[in-house]
Amino acid sequence: MSSFDALLAGFGNALQPVTLMWGFVGCFVGTLVGVLPGIGPALTIALLLPLTYHVPATSMFVMFAGIYYGAAYGGSTTSILIKTPGEAASMMTALEGNKMARRGRAGQALATAAIGSFVAGTIGTLALTFFAPLVVDAALAFGPAEYFSLMILSVVAVSAVLGNSMLRGLIALMLGALLGLVGIDLQTGQPRFTFGQAALLDGIEVTVAAVGIFAVGEALYLGWQGRESKAGEVMKLSGSLWMSKSDWARSWKAWLRGAFYGFPIGAMPAGGAELPTLLSYYTEKKLSKHPEEFGHGAIEGVAGPEAANNAAAAGVLMPLLTLGIPTSATAAIMLSAFEGYGIQTGPQLFASQGSLVWTLIASLYIGNVILLVLNLPLVGLWVKLLKIPPPWLYAGIIVISTAGVYGAGNSIFNVGLLFAFGLIGYAMRRFDFPAAPLIVGLILAPMAEQSMRQALTISMGNWTTFLTRPLSGSLLAIAALLLIAPPLWRKIRNR
Amino acid sequence: MTPFRIALLLATLCAVAAWQVGVIPESLMQMTVGPTLVPAVVVGGLAVLTLVYGVSAWRGRQSDESLAEDQSALPGANTRLLSLLAGGVAFMALVGPLGFIIPGTLCGMGVARAFDAPFHLKSAIVCGAIATAFWVLFAHILGVGLGPGLPWLI
Numbered sequence: 001m002s003s004f005d006a007l008l009a010g011f012g013n014a015l016q017p018v019t020l021m022w023g024f025v026g027c028f029v030g031t032l033v034g035v036l037p038g039i040g041p042a043l044t045i046a047l048l049l050p051l052t053y054h055v056p057a058t059s060m061f062v063m064f065a066g067i068y069y070g071a072a073y074g075g076s077t078t079s080i081l082i083k084t085p086g087e088a089a090s091m092m093t094a095l096e097g098n099k100m101a102r103r104g105r106a107g108q109a110l111a112t113a114a115i116g117s118f119v120a121g122t123i124g125t126l127a128l129t130f131f132a133p134l135v136v137d138a139a140l141a142f143g144p145a146e147y148f149s150l151m152i153l154s155v156v157a158v159s160a161v162l163g164n165s166m167l168r169g170l171i172a173l174m175l176g177a178l179l180g181l182v183g184i185d186l187q188t189g190q191p192r193f194t195f196g197q198a199a200l201l202d203g204i205e206v207t208v209a210a211v212g213i214f215a216v217g218e219a220l221y222l223g224w225q226g227r228e229s230k231a232g233e234v235m236k237l238s239g240s241l242w243m244s245k246s247d248w249a250r251s252w253k254a255w256l257r258g259a260f261y262g263f264p265i266g267a268m269p270a271g272g273a274e275l276p277t278l279l280s281y282y283t284e285k286k287l288s289k290h291p292e293e294f295g296h297g298a299i300e301g302v303a304g305p306e307a308a309n310n311a312a313a314a315g316v317l318m319p320l321l322t323l324g325i326p327t328s329a330t331a332a333i334m335l336s337a338f339e340g341y342g343i344q345t346g347p348q349l350f351a352s353q354g355s356l357v358w359t360l361i362a363s364l365y366i367g368n369v370i371l372l373v374l375n376l377p378l379v380g381l382w383v384k385l386l387k388i389p390p391p392w393l394y395a396g397i398i399v400i401s402t403a404g405v406y407g408a409g410n411s412i413f414n415v416g417l418l419f420a421f422g423l424i425g426y427a428m429r430r431f432d433f434p435a436a437p438l439i440v441g442l443i444l445a446p447m448a449e450q451s452m453r454q455a456l457t458i459s460m461g462n463w464t465t466f467l468t469r470p471l472s473g474s475l476l477a478i479a480a481l482l483l484i485a486p487p488l489w490r491k492i493r494n495r
Numbered sequence: 496m497t498p499f500r501i502a503l504l505l506a507t508l509c510a511v512a513a514w515q516v517g518v519i520p521e522s523l524m525q526m527t528v529g530p531t532l533v534p535a536v537v538v539g540g541l542a543v544l545t546l547v548y549g550v551s552a553w554r555g556r557q558s559d560e561s562l563a564e565d566q567s568a569l570p571g572a573n574t575r576l577l578s579l580l581a582g583g584v585a586f587m588a589l590v591g592p593l594g595f596i597i598p599g600t601l602c603g604m605g606v607a608r609a610f611d612a613p614f615h616l617k618s619a620i621v622c623g624a625i626a627t628a629f630w631v632l633f634a635h636i637l638g639v640g641l642g643p644g645l646p647w648l649i
Contacts, residue, residue, distance in 0.1 A: 449528075
């Protein structure tokens with residue numbers, strides 16, 4: 001079956017009323033968590049993991065995809081109206097969008113962000129549709145050695161390239177790897193790092209770590225700071241949501257350029273969404289006929305970065321669906337959800353779970369339309385959400401977090417771990433350690449160990465197999481380059 | 496708390512983890528890589544990175560966000576932190592004997608207190624509504640096993 005036929009079959013499934021309903025719920029919840037500060041898609045998906053026992057896999061992943069895309073859409077509302085970027089990728093939107101809002105053009109800023117997100121999200125999904133099968137074909141040649149090297153490349157990229165400090169990123173990664181190794185070693189049956197506690201034999205649940213770090217950690221940090229209850233003003237929803245002819249003319253090229261930055265960079269192991277949004281912003285500033293407006297509310301400065309952000313969201317799904325490699329915290333949680341359903345990820349996913357994957361991709365197209373419809377007409381509702389007083393907002397976030405973790409296995413020990421991870425999250429937030437490497441390390445460490453052992457069994461204990469196999473060697477060389485090049489470059493530049 | 500103290504905490508963690516690597520039982524299975532190699536490499540890597548971080552922190556080169564402009568904690572920071580954690584402890588202590596809703600309410604009140612909401616009736620009513628809504632959604636509608644909502648339902 002060609003990709004196009006498979007996609008059509010996926011649309012057939014995604015348009016079933018029940019699947020459509022889950023997609024709609026996902027988009028709605030995603031926009032909600034994108035709008036609300038302090039709660040993001042990784043946390044939301046982690047909280048919903050206990051539902052995996054009750055809902056069919058296809059419906060669940062369609063909902064997760066809706067949450068993932070929806071959060072990227074919703075984040076722009078918060079950035080524009082209260083200048084609080086939920087994540088680094090929304091920084092430029094906050095900078096220009098909030099200035100537009102202050103000049104009475106909040107409506108146009110929200111409109112160009114939403115339409116740009118739709119355009120770029122659709123372009124990103126198109127690219128995912130047609131490039132994913134090609135990546136799968138290439139990945140079928142991967143053996144355990146290549147997988148091990150690819151995982152090393154991914155974790156190095158996520159830790160060393162993203163974030164403010166390579167050292168702190170690598171410490172977070174090692175901490176995550178250490179936590180990932182807790183529990184019974186699956187090959188030998190020996191307990192590791194369990195301190196003789198039976199509760200630790202099954203290892204540390206990704207949900208507990210992710211929810212603890214993202215939700216409890218954030219609440220602890222903001223509570224400790226004590227500034228949240230004196231939060232900044234929410235801008236009035238001024239200006240029409242209809243864009244003028246000039247707004248359209250200044251936006252459409254920025255949307256397209258943003259999409260073409262976002263998808264390929266998002267699909268790379270080290271890509272993320274921060275780099276394409278920054279590139280898009282500076283490109284628009286350079287190409288604009290009104291460069292003087294940048295920093296004071298230029299519409300291109302919202303259109304381009306928002307498009308790049310959404311296209312990057314589609315890009316991140318590429319390594320997840322084709323290789324089983326997560327390159328962001330949200331992708332790591334989604335990988336954990338696949339494991340929860342007993343679904344083997346990697347290139348074989350397209351063959352063994354073709355219907356699920358193509359339904360998921362089709363639902364991304366539909367989700368984009370739903371989000372466009374949800375975002376603009378309901379913007380008044382999203383603005384009201386921003387006015388929820390912080391004590392009740394964070395009480396809700398922590399109670400739902402506790403319910404999500406407790407509901408997964410009625411384990412009080414896990415609730416204790418949740419708050420312990422909250423303290424770790426608080427310290428990480430305060431001392432600027434990135435959270436994504438910890439989560440990615442937690443998930444990938446046991447998988448990388450497994451691949452390494454398989455590769456060594458095949459090579460009869462020959463460690464050079466990782467270097468002598470061309471693809472594996474190349475991946476390790478890139479990983480080494482990523483580790484060495486940035487500090488070397490800094491040193492050269494300082495001279 | 497300072498970055499150097501974080502380095503000391505990490506060093507303590509490394510020491511504990513190294514002790515745990517030492518007590519991993521050797522496997523009787525014949526294999527190239529046993530159960531201890533990867534944990535040992537990870538702990539070793541973390542120890543080296545911690546050392547570098549510690550030296551860097553000692554020289555004052557590591558960041559503490561709370562020292563940045565507009566980021567420092569307002570008075571009463573530790574009390575707020577502790578009230579949030581106390582909410583979590585209350586939940587853990589009471590969810591067994593009292594079901595979900597009352598401990599969930601107390602947990603929410605602890606969190607709300609951390610965000611400067613007084614510990615009074617309004618807080619109890621709002622947090623009670625939140626805990627009840629989540630219990631109904633998760634346990635009643637979605638079938639997640641949160642246990643009974645109230646003690647008399649146990």
